[in-house]
Amino acid sequence: MTTMAFTEPVLLKRIPNDPARRKLYWYDDYVATGGYESLKKSLGMKADEIVKTVIDSGLRGRGGAGFSAGQKWSFIPKEKKGPHYLAVNFDESEPGTFKDRYLADYDPHQLLEGIAIASLATQCDVAYIFIRGEYHRQAKVLERAIAEAYQHGIFGQQGMLGGNAKLECHVHRGAGAYICGEETGLLEALEGKRGWPRNKPPFPAIAGAFGKPTVINNVETLCCVPHIIERGPLWFKSMGTPSSPGPKLYGMSGHVNKPGVYEDELGITLDYAINKLSGGMKGGRYKGAICGGISMGVLGPDQLDIRLDFDDVRFRGGCLGLGTAGMIVMNEHTNMVEALRNCVRFYAHESCGQCTPCREGSGWMAKILDRILSGQGKRQDLDMLLELEKTMGIMPGTTICGLADGTAWATRTFISKYWDEFAAACPEERPISISIKRGSHNVTTPMGSNTR
Numbered sequence: 001m002t003t004m005a006f007t008e009p010v011l012l013k014r015i016p017n018d019p020a021r022r023k024l025y026w027y028d029d030y031v032a033t034g035g036y037e038s039l040k041k042s043l044g045m046k047a048d049e050i051v052k053t054v055i056d057s058g059l060r061g062r063g064g065a066g067f068s069a070g071q072k073w074s075f076i077p078k079e080k081k082g083p084h085y086l087a088v089n090f091d092e093s094e095p096g097t098f099k100d101r102y103l104a105d106y107d108p109h110q111l112l113e114g115i116a117i118a119s120l121a122t123q124c125d126v127a128y129i130f131i132r133g134e135y136h137r138q139a140k141v142l143e144r145a146i147a148e149a150y151q152h153g154i155f156g157q158q159g160m161l162g163g164n165a166k167l168e169c170h171v172h173r174g175a176g177a178y179i180c181g182e183e184t185g186l187l188e189a190l191e192g193k194r195g196w197p198r199n200k201p202p203f204p205a206i207a208g209a210f211g212k213p214t215v216i217n218n219v220e221t222l223c224c225v226p227h228i229i230e231r232g233p234l235w236f237k238s239m240g241t242p243s244s245p246g247p248k249l250y251g252m253s254g255h256v257n258k259p260g261v262y263e264d265e266l267g268i269t270l271d272y273a274i275n276k277l278s279g280g281m282k283g284g285r286y287k288g289a290i291c292g293g294i295s296m297g298v299l300g301p302d303q304l305d306i307r308l309d310f311d312d313v314r315f316r317g318g319c320l321g322l323g324t325a326g327m328i329v330m331n332e333h334t335n336m337v338e339a340l341r342n343c344v345r346f347y348a349h350e351s352c353g354q355c356t357p358c359r360e361g362s363g364w365m366a367k368i369l370d371r372i373l374s375g376q377g378k379r380q381d382l383d384m385l386l387e388l389e390k391t392m393g394i395m396p397g398t399t400i401c402g403l404a405d406g407t408a409w410a411t412r413t414f415i416s417k418y419w420d421e422f423a424a425a426c427p428e429e430r431p432i433s434i435s436i437k438r439g440s441h442n443v444t445t446p447m448g449s450n451t452r
């Protein structure tokens with residue numbers, strides 16, 4: 001059952017669909033269009049009240065995992081024993097995802113207002129915006145917007161808009177590693193170290209940046225906050241579905257006529273996202289869609305009716321989840337073996353190497369897929385890929401972070417949903433090839449099968 005009452009843009013209210021009408025809203029423009037009113041309202045609320053309002057709204061994290069934002073804030077200790085931190089996750093390196101960039105391109109103060117309110121709720125002293133290294137322009141935009149916010153008394157030691165809360169805010173630029181988007185890898189990188197994810201517990205709310213209580217939130221999550229404070233939890237819940245309320249940015253790319261970032265509510269169907277939001281299929285009929293960045297897996301040919309929320313994509317769609325709702329749409333001419341090879345090659349390259357199943361598994365998978373694409377695939381290769389994907393990930397309990405799950409879910413969903421195509425590339429009986437000499441020197445893998 002859906003509530004479905006999205007009538008006007010929320011997060012994109014200052015960013016029109018028509019590129020010719022878009023402009024960057026600096027401080028004066030932002031204030032002239034109602035900006036920072038929610039912060040003023042929040043300054044009159046107790047921290048607990050802000051947290052409760054966000055819990056009641058049902059806001060779930062837009063960075064991929066879909067965890068309740070308000071609940072996450074409530075884990076920060078009430079009694080302060082030192083500084084609290086907010087780490088804003090603007091790493092946005094998941095292939096297919098470009099929604100956060102769009103927000104910073106045109107409306108940076110919306111994010112800064114969300115940061116200020118989240119900091120009031122969690123007694124935060126310093127907010128770091130951890131931004132993807134390649135986002136040069138967006139880092140500059142944010143630095144200028146932060147300078148404006150300091151000038152107007154939002155950040156700084158004089159107290160937020162003259163109040164008691166004091167917040168410093170900095171941009172921290174990443175160096176271009178996908179793993180630094182994983183929240184604990186991000187914290188390590190923020191501390192100046194190699195971006196190696198940490199074992200949990202302790203969770204960041206207890207021991208995060210510099211060992212102190214830290215909230216980590218995605219850019220879009222924080223941009224929702226001023227609107228929730230302004231218009232209330234009930235309004236927020238009037239959009240989306242009961243378990244996935246609110247507006248959502250959909251990043252549409254691939255074989256669609258009008259790729260771009262579109263806002264609608266959570267729970268629209270994939271069919272609607274393709275045909276109504278992004279102008280329909282380009283170059284051929286629909287074949288599949290990577291649904292939320294490549295780590296979520298792929299929605300198959302008969303799944304256009306799947307609702308894009310945190311549950312339907314998972315339970316009926318058979319994917320890991322909605323993720324970031326960065327959709328890569330593929331038409332009938334797409335080679336799905338190649339598509340999976342691209343995904344797996346990415347993971348093999350980005351694995352930080354701490355966990356054997358991820359480091360070795362993704363490398364083996366990439367090699368096997370390369371071999372299949374070179375025309376030397378055999379049916380055992382598919383068995384081996386499916387066996388490998390079952391052995392890797394934080395969900396089966398074999399790795400520190402979820403990067404390995406992304407590799408596993410991409411592999412599982414591509415092979416199972418496009419089995420015939422993979423099977424055709426890997427015949428049961430392959431005629432003896434003249435290019436391959438099988439000899440006793442071949443390596444036998446732990447899987448008991450020869451992978452060259």
Ligand SMILES: Cc1cc2nc3c(=O)[nH]c(=O)nc-3n(C[C@H](O)[C@H](O)[C@H](O)COP(=O)(O)O)c2cc1C
Nearest residue numbers: 061062063089091092093181182183217218221402
């Ligand atoms: C490998 C990996 C990469 C990730 N990259 C990002 C990212 O670029 N941006 C992001 O917001 N979350 C990313 N996440 C999710 C974060 O770990 C974390 O769940 C999120 O930032 C929490 O914010 P939210 O609750 O507001 O969604 C990634 C997770 C994994 C496992």
Ligand code: SF4
Nearest residue numbers: 352354355358399401
């Ligand atoms: S799962 Fe992969 S990326 Fe994550 S910590 Fe382990 S080796 Fe590194």
